[in-house]
Amino acid sequence: MQNMKIHALANIEHLKVHGRTTNSLSPLTLFWTGSALELNAKGSELWMEVEVDYDLYEPWISIIINSAPVGRQMLTKGRYWICLFRGMNESVVKNVRVVRDVQAMNGDESSSLQIHAVKFDGQFLPVEDKQYKIEFIGDSITSGEGTIGAKAEEDWISMWFSATDNYTALTANALNADYRVISQSGWGVLTSWDNNPNYNLPDYYEKVCGLLTGEKNERLGALQEHDFDAWQPDIVVVNLGTNDCGAFYSPEWKDEATGKIYKQRLNEDGTFNEEDIKRFEAAAEKFLTKLRAYNKKAQIVWAYGMLGNEMMPSIYRAVDSYKRTTGDLMVSVFQLPNMTDETVGARSHPGKLAHEKAAAELSAYLQELLK
Amino acid sequence: MQNMKIHALANIEHLKVHGRTTNSLSPLTLFWTGSALELNAKGSELWMEVEVDYDLYEPWISIIINSAPVGRQMLTKGRYWICLFRGMNESVVKNVRVVRDVQAMNGDESSSLQIHAVKFDGQFLPVEDKQYKIEFIGDSITSGEGTIGAKAEEDWISMWFSATDNYTALTANALNADYRVISQSGWGVLTSWDNNPNYNLPDYYEKVCGLLTGEKNERLGALQEHDFDAWQPDIVVVNLGTNDCGAFYSPEWKDEATGKIYKQRLNEDGTFNEEDIKRFEAAAEKFLTKLRAYNKKAQIVWAYGMLGNEMMPSIYRAVDSYKRTTGDLMVSVFQLPNMTDETVGARSHPGKLAHEKAAAELSAYLQELLK
Amino acid sequence: MQNMKIHALANIEHLKVHGRTTNSLSPLTLFWTGSALELNAKGSELWMEVEVDYDLYEPWISIIINSAPVGRQMLTKGRYWICLFRGMNESVVKNVRVVRDVQAMNGDESSSLQIHAVKFDGQFLPVEDKQYKIEFIGDSITSGEGTIGAKAEEDWISMWFSATDNYTALTANALNADYRVISQSGWGVLTSWDNNPNYNLPDYYEKVCGLLTGEKNERLGALQEHDFDAWQPDIVVVNLGTNDCGAFYSPEWKDEATGKIYKQRLNEDGTFNEEDIKRFEAAAEKFLTKLRAYNKKAQIVWAYGMLGNEMMPSIYRAVDSYKRTTGDLMVSVFQLPNMTDETVGARSHPGKLAHEKAAAELSAYLQELLK
Amino acid sequence: MQNMKIHALANIEHLKVHGRTTNSLSPLTLFWTGSALELNAKGSELWMEVEVDYDLYEPWISIIINSAPVGRQMLTKGRYWICLFRGMNESVVKNVRVVRDVQAMNGDESSSLQIHAVKFDGQFLPVEDKQYKIEFIGDSITSGEGTIGAKAEEDWISMWFSATDNYTALTANALNADYRVISQSGWGVLTSWDNNPNYNLPDYYEKVCGLLTGEKNERLGALQEHDFDAWQPDIVVVNLGTNDCGAFYSPEWKDEATGKIYKQRLNEDGTFNEEDIKRFEAAAEKFLTKLRAYNKKAQIVWAYGMLGNEMMPSIYRAVDSYKRTTGDLMVSVFQLPNMTDETVGARSHPGKLAHEKAAAELSAYLQELLK
Structure with missing residues (x-):
């Protein structure tokens, strides 16, 4: 894909983090179930770089586009890229939410889910707070x-x-x-x-x-x-x-x-x-x-x-x-x-x-x- | 995981293929939407090796365990392993279905989804035909x-x-x-x-x-x-x-x-x-x-x-x-x-x-x- | 009830008849299932005089007030009065529909349902046709x-x-x-x-x-x-x-x-x-x-x-x-x-x-x- | 109807009264909402004689045949007969419940609903208590x-x-x-x-x-x-x-x-x-x-x-x-x-x-x- 650029989360002007976490975006750690990264993305293709570890209990995520759940998957160990969408109309804004689908795991001190960066061919717009x-x-x-x-x-x-x-x-x-x-x-x-x-x-x-x-x-x-x-x-x-x-x-x-x-x-x-x-x-x-x-x-x-x-x-x-x-x-x-x-x-x-x-x-x- | 063994599909005694395809299991090609690989797997952890390509339209799969959909994900290009389940009771039989979730794509001659092998720590049991x-x-x-x-x-x-x-x-x-x-x-x-x-x-x-x-x-x-x-x-x-x-x-x-x-x-x-x-x-x-x-x-x-x-x-x-x-x-x-x-x-x-x-x-x- | 007056149907300015019937209102015959007498009645109490006959198959009616069914009853033989509502706020208009709940009965030449008159303490308003x-x-x-x-x-x-x-x-x-x-x-x-x-x-x-x-x-x-x-x-x-x-x-x-x-x-x-x-x-x-x-x-x-x-x-x-x-x-x-x-x-x-x-x-x- | 016989309630061997009331069946008074007379009636036609009074708030009843509500009507003043069913197969037992549909009325000392008798061409069978x-x-x-x-x-x-x-x-x-x-x-x-x-x-x-x-x-x-x-x-x-x-x-x-x-x-x-x-x-x-x-x-x-x-x-x-x-x-x-x-x-x-x-x-x- 031409024009794809990698953006460290910390460098993105407009993004929204859901769930209790630290102030760090380098990387962002999603600790709790329901915690999420939310973006309003105007572009055709979007990827996300995660880093995952665990001994017993692996994390899962759900991907939600314009409020509709479109994917849910186990995240196995490692640092790698996941495609959130591709082939879409570049001039339309997509609301994208990547949600941690599994609780914080007291029983597995190795278990963690982090997001380092996204790869995108468009621009990010502000995400409003809800009422x-x-x-x-x-x-x-x-x-x-x-x-x-x-x-x-x-x-x-x-x-x-x-x-x-x-x-x-x-x-x-x-x-x-x-x-x-x-x-x-x-x-x-x-x-x-x-x-x-x-x-x-x-x-x-x-x-x-x-x-x-x-x-x-x-x-x-x-x-x-x-x-x-x-x-x-x-x-x-x-x-x-x-x-x-x-x-x-x-x-x-x-x-x-x-x-x-x-x-x-x-x-x-x-x-x-x-x-x-x-x-x-x-x-x-x-x-x-x-x-x-x-x-x-x-x-x-x-x-x-x-x-x-x-x-x-x-x-x-x-x-x-x-x-x-x-x-x-x-x-x-x-x-x-x-x-x-x-x-x-x-x-x-x-x-x-x-x-x-x-x-x-x-x-x-x-x-x-x-x- | 100890005891994990790789099985080329062609070497598995008990498996079931859904959907029209060729006789080949080396690898198995899933052409049509709804086509699937089904296994009755008695063991604790199961992976599947896919090979995926496309120019425009990527394939997606759903993973169905004991008739309940548990995951659905985009398959990006390449040959790699996907974990179907892990950490389960090794003495219980799981019915697993990996279903192609996207139609055959006339408009993209590159698009293909193949399954080469599985990695497993248990044994496969027969899958009965339905009525x-x-x-x-x-x-x-x-x-x-x-x-x-x-x-x-x-x-x-x-x-x-x-x-x-x-x-x-x-x-x-x-x-x-x-x-x-x-x-x-x-x-x-x-x-x-x-x-x-x-x-x-x-x-x-x-x-x-x-x-x-x-x-x-x-x-x-x-x-x-x-x-x-x-x-x-x-x-x-x-x-x-x-x-x-x-x-x-x-x-x-x-x-x-x-x-x-x-x-x-x-x-x-x-x-x-x-x-x-x-x-x-x-x-x-x-x-x-x-x-x-x-x-x-x-x-x-x-x-x-x-x-x-x-x-x-x-x-x-x-x-x-x-x-x-x-x-x-x-x-x-x-x-x-x-x-x-x-x-x-x-x-x-x-x-x-x-x-x-x-x-x-x-x-x-x-x-x-x-x- | 003071002020109750009997009105022959033929003398009521505003009423609506549903279902195929003759032009006669002296009395009105309800031949078909779903046929009905509809009134917009501003007053506190309303009765209706029916005349009913049958050999085998008696008629039934449903009473519908402001589009809500409130009663349904068998009509036995004879000429008598039925109360449609009473004790209501006299200054509010009630839409009342009395619906024949049973089909025309080819198999019983005696079966008939007629409405002669109403007894009322208020006035009737126009009933609009639906769209x-x-x-x-x-x-x-x-x-x-x-x-x-x-x-x-x-x-x-x-x-x-x-x-x-x-x-x-x-x-x-x-x-x-x-x-x-x-x-x-x-x-x-x-x-x-x-x-x-x-x-x-x-x-x-x-x-x-x-x-x-x-x-x-x-x-x-x-x-x-x-x-x-x-x-x-x-x-x-x-x-x-x-x-x-x-x-x-x-x-x-x-x-x-x-x-x-x-x-x-x-x-x-x-x-x-x-x-x-x-x-x-x-x-x-x-x-x-x-x-x-x-x-x-x-x-x-x-x-x-x-x-x-x-x-x-x-x-x-x-x-x-x-x-x-x-x-x-x-x-x-x-x-x-x-x-x-x-x-x-x-x-x-x-x-x-x-x-x-x-x-x-x-x-x-x-x-x-x-x- | 030939063979119709009037039975004072007190003379019926098998009947069931629901709701708090006195021991009297001559007549039976239905005081509370949900109170009822229940019969298992083997015969073709059944009537019930009620006596009703009120100043402000009239009673209503629902008629329930074999657990299905079939009628609901206002009971106006007087002592009269109401038909509960007719024209049915005389050799089949019907469970019939006549239920008072309105609460006891503290605000109207005239309001009362009583049942004196039934008229029937068949026989009554025992009504079992529920569990x-x-x-x-x-x-x-x-x-x-x-x-x-x-x-x-x-x-x-x-x-x-x-x-x-x-x-x-x-x-x-x-x-x-x-x-x-x-x-x-x-x-x-x-x-x-x-x-x-x-x-x-x-x-x-x-x-x-x-x-x-x-x-x-x-x-x-x-x-x-x-x-x-x-x-x-x-x-x-x-x-x-x-x-x-x-x-x-x-x-x-x-x-x-x-x-x-x-x-x-x-x-x-x-x-x-x-x-x-x-x-x-x-x-x-x-x-x-x-x-x-x-x-x-x-x-x-x-x-x-x-x-x-x-x-x-x-x-x-x-x-x-x-x-x-x-x-x-x-x-x-x-x-x-x-x-x-x-x-x-x-x-x-x-x-x-x-x-x-x-x-x-x-x-x-x-x-x-x-x-």
Whole structure:
């Protein structure tokens, strides 16, 4: 192709980065699911240079042209070029979004996805911000685990994750909002599904992508303090509690370093142990306080219920207590529709239909808050 | 990955090839949209070596695991490996289908997609044939043009084609059938949409992929005689006529070699010129005769109407005449539902919803024929 | 109720009558399914005086207020008052339609439904004509047989008929059209489903409601010549052929008066006897000629296929032949979607869902014709 | 009709009465919406003798044959016969349900609907109980106000109420349950929408239909103690709170007898006055205690949210407090889907689509409780 020029991202005047990341564009690291590079590209052919690594869990991307998903592919190791489009009318502007389709991977310190440059025969135009900004914080549901793949699938692999067939993207689209996702499968507010107290989202909230591990991620800036002022959301959606619930039904977790045992206990009659459920509520309330500290103007919505709603009373108690203590009125609870046999996806997780239903109800609720 | 072994396709005991092609597996050429390599793979990681070329129109593939589409990507030039899955439970069998997502490209003699080998750490198991076999013959509709992409798209490029969101695949799935597609955008029974008499499907029906051009395709076997005995369909669906209709409304076509002018004419009152419409009907009837010659036991269904149904009376006359002349009763006409404003896709062609609707109605009709 | 006044229909300045009937309003006879009395009533309470008789098949009505169906009831014998609404805001205008929900009943010469008067405490305002006029001619499908009732129902009774959950009403609504229905269960173009040559719609087309029998109906004006000039439709939809098809599969019919036997014959190979199918086609063509004679400006659409489409080739031949002979271009054929297991209603007839689907496709087609 | 015999209800061996009422069948009084007379009738023709009165709000009924609604009509004043079916196969059993379609009317002490007898030419067979029993307690939503009628309707009249297009009936059908409804438009747990403290459901719960007024209703038994032992539900659904919320936004109510003023107050910042919202919570908790006293084995579900969910935190607090105090675990809260612009019905109330959606979600939740 004649006239193709390579542009380091840092040299492009007009581009838009979605998702929490560092300020670096040399290269750009896409840490979180749903994070993306967006361009308005007037030209006929566009390529992108990625650098990818992993030990266990490879990244995937979706390519979205003019809001329509056109491709989705696994990114194998290496530094190489990917064609985003070719053969198009050079005088028409294309909106292009390359979206990371897989969550940040706490379990694989090698896993990373970076974009160095693009190759293009045209010019880039400004990308406008959308009307609203939403931040979603959650677990496997919010990571879109199981929205891709046959119902029979049981392997825990990157392939079954999706950022695009996900209630986060669908809700943001419905509200014409930019959005970010902070999520990790299996994690909760207080502990993970298997009682590990280190696997909770709140402890890592202040960092760029604090749940990542290993030297390389540190070098990439994952553990830097996040610059909250640079992107203040109108709404923060917290979809947590599902794994905190699971902890009551899972075996204890032993901290090998200290020998300490952790376990959310059930009473003999099957109810939650009072002391333990209060620890969850205290953690939830504390998280709300932290969220408010960093998100001054946001409506905070605890949205829960796609995989059962057993924790709902506790969530209401925590939110109530937070509101009474602080007088903060911009916090509410919203029940998401439960997954059914018709809407289940892979790995017994919500499928595409479940996410569409959740997005329809959630976006109607958020729309009211935005009025 | 330990234990990964490279297997030339020709050395794999159990594999299944979909779509008309040559007997060669060294390499396998996927000529037509919807053609595919299918494997039942018991192992944890699988790669595939492709060789791709083109001048204008690159091929795309979809990757389907256990009947769920998991990836779709552009294939750029070169010979290289693509990972189909990794990190999966090695003791579980995965059904994997790699489907060519773009039609054979008459307009680009360089365009080709071949598969040389796979790299795998497990073993391949037999792939059963499905209960029925269906052949679809058509134009851009049958090529799935416009089922991907925003409504605003106008470029004629590979990206907007899909074999998976297409009424052919959806109908075959609904009937539990293997299927093949013979199709070309813009072509008809008698002429193309712009009156070119060489761009008709019937003339090329006997070849493996006769509408391809150039030396390379000849070398790949595209112009070989097709072995009809090896795959006798239960149903042949002909979805042609849309471009023959367009010819009446398009400028004349001039054969530069002979200087001869071709034009399907309209009368002054807007009706079809009697002589010209009869030429279409004769061509349709002749095609039926050819189809029967090669498909002895098949129900032949002329299915038409997704982009208007102006040719329906002519199609009925042609089928009538064929049936009377031959006494062949296994031929019928079926009207497909017209595209609407709600179901339009890219390039003013039927979108995914239009294909789903067409597939629902067509498969119900074919189901009756198969009883 | 104070201020209630009885108004003989003939004395009401503003009212609208739907459906073919005589000029008499003293009383008004509602002969056909879908025929109706429509009022724009500004007042708080409205009653209607009906006179009803039958031996076998009682009439039913639906009451529609501001386009929403609010009631549906059997009308038992006698002359009595029915309340259409009460307790409403007297200063608001209500559009009220009382619709006959059951077909004219050839099989019961006693069956009749008449409206004598209304009782009202307000005033009547003008009822505007809609943008278009459509006439539907058909059989049990067009009579809405089976759109009400459980799938298990087998009795042939009035209760299972509906004019409102019927593709005729739904199509007219979608196109913002006034409409009329001429229909009779079991009847065809040439013969009834059981080969009775007297049970065909065309022979009775010129009369107000010519298929009714008995002295009373004659006295009511059913056998008068219909005044076609008074209501010229933009579209005539003919949904006939289903029973003509059935005749080929049903026993012969013997005219007891003459001893003559009537039977549409099948060949040994299951195809239609050539001579007999031609008789159907001749009847269809003749009917088109008659329809054109009375409906000068209408698009005539033969819409067929909700209960199988075996007659479609014949219908196309008949329409073709008619068009060639006459040069009349405003005639076309449209295939309606076949009923499925999901959309079946009572008595193995199309249910509400089948009518909704048919109306969606038919109205999209007619919309194009009206452009 | 020969062989027609009149049977006083009290003399019929097999019949089933739905809904709270007295033991009297001479005649049977249908007090509540959704209350019904059910018969399994083997014969060809069936009539029913009703006695109806009212001053303002007339009753309506729906007639349901073999689970399919076939008729719905206003019942005007008087004692008269209504035909339920005729002309049917005498040897087939028909399940017939005559359902009161309008709520008990606190505002009209004359309003009553009674059934004296049936006239029949066949025999009645036993009507089996369904697998489960559900009691619904609610307000206008549960009364089905607005599920019938155009969106523009504003009159408060019986016509817009429906027991059949209502989430109560749809939920009961989905779960194969018998059901009863206790409901009144505008009423709440503590007060009505306009702060009247007498218009609350809990105070009248022990009576047969305690919210009815006047001497006649007393004579009919409305104020008798209800016999809870005779019908113990598996589930009690409480859908209240919507009007208690409205009270905060409505003017004060003055008790003309005592001069006392009642008002649920808003704070200046728009939040609920703490003291007043606590009164609501206390009332809700007290109602739960009462419900448990009378429904020993039932799962109690507070289902709320079809017209906003502002009271949800309070409802959770009340339920929490009740559970802690009592140790009763069989109480839970479920959020119903909010009405949207697409699902609104008449009088700004949930339409048929809103009720269908609510029933789908509620029945999935209840199904889990019933496991």
